Amino acid sequence: MTWEALFFDLDGTLYHPEQGLWQAVGRRIEAFLQQYLGLSPQEARQQRLRFAERYGTTLRGLQEEHGLDPWEYLTYVGQVPVEAYIHPDPHLRALLESLPYPKWVFTNADAPYARRVLRSLGVEDLFQGIIDIQAMGWVPKPQKEAFRRAWAAAGVRHPARTLLVDDLVRNVRGALEAGMAAVLVHPQPPAESLPWIPSLEHLPAWLNGHAPIAAPAADEPSPSEKQNAAGA
Numbered sequence: 001m002t003w004e005a006l007f008f009d010l011d012g013t014l015y016h017p018e019q020g021l022w023q024a025v026g027r028r029i030e031a032f033l034q035q036y037l038g039l040s041p042q043e044a045r046q047q048r049l050r051f052a053e054r055y056g057t058t059l060r061g062l063q064e065e066h067g068l069d070p071w072e073y074l075t076y077v078g079q080v081p082v083e084a085y086i087h088p089d090p091h092l093r094a095l096l097e098s099l100p101y102p103k104w105v106f107t108n109a110d111a112p113y114a115r116r117v118l119r120s121l122g123v124e125d126l127f128q129g130i131i132d133i134q135a136m137g138w139v140p141k142p143q144k145e146a147f148r149r150a151w152a153a154a155g156v157r158h159p160a161r162t163l164l165v166d167d168l169v170r171n172v173r174g175a176l177e178a179g180m181a182a183v184l185v186h187p188q189p190p191a192e193s194l195p196w197i198p199s200l201e202h203l204p205a206w207l208n209g210h211a212p213i214a215a216p217a218a219d220e221p222s223p224s225e226k227q228n229a230a231g232a
Contacts, residue, residue: 007106021085088122142174
């Protein structure tokens with residue numbers, strides 16, 4: 001058996017957090033919260049953490065609690081000079097080229113921002129496409145609906161033969177609960193028992209030691225087929 005698809009998170013996964021881009025995005029998020037909700041810097045930081053813990057993203061929290069137009073938020077937050085932080089990464093490119101499986105970017109960000117990051121890294125052409133927050137119907141990881149929509153967008157027949165590569169524990173846990181494989185990419189091992197690698201450079205070796213589980217019986221429809229049949 002082989003992997004049907006690999007889904008890569010973007011921020012903190014395809015580039016190292018220490019490059020500063022995610023911190024710049026975080027400052028834009030908190031600045032938006034200050035302006036939109038009239039909060040102090042400290043209150044905005046606390047609100048951001050609360051939204052992320054409860055809803056998965058700040059955007060989802062603002063939508064659920066304040067009826068925010070998502071593009072108002074995404075347009076503001078996306079005004080970050082990506083190219084000042086992210087540069088072509090030949091090592092990342094070689095690593096991705098070595099993985100003989102369909103690869104997708106699966107991000108809670110929006111596609112225009114994700115595309116800028118991929119172009120700056122020099123790896124945009126190595127992915128089948130970008131599954132962004134809009135493609136997920138504005139439902140972010142780690143919600144199960146986000147994974148179902150990602151499988152449908154990628155034409156996945158057997159989720160158990162797909163893998164999420166992500167830097168957040170809650171997303172890896174959510175992927176496993178949804179029925180796909182997942183591995184956490186983080187310098188430190190998680191407190192809970194989860195598949196883990198300390199950096200993306202370890203992914204090829206991890207894949208060599210972890211084959212996907214058996215697919216369902218041939219007559220059992222896949223989740224993407226069920227979703228399509230239901231008119232989703």
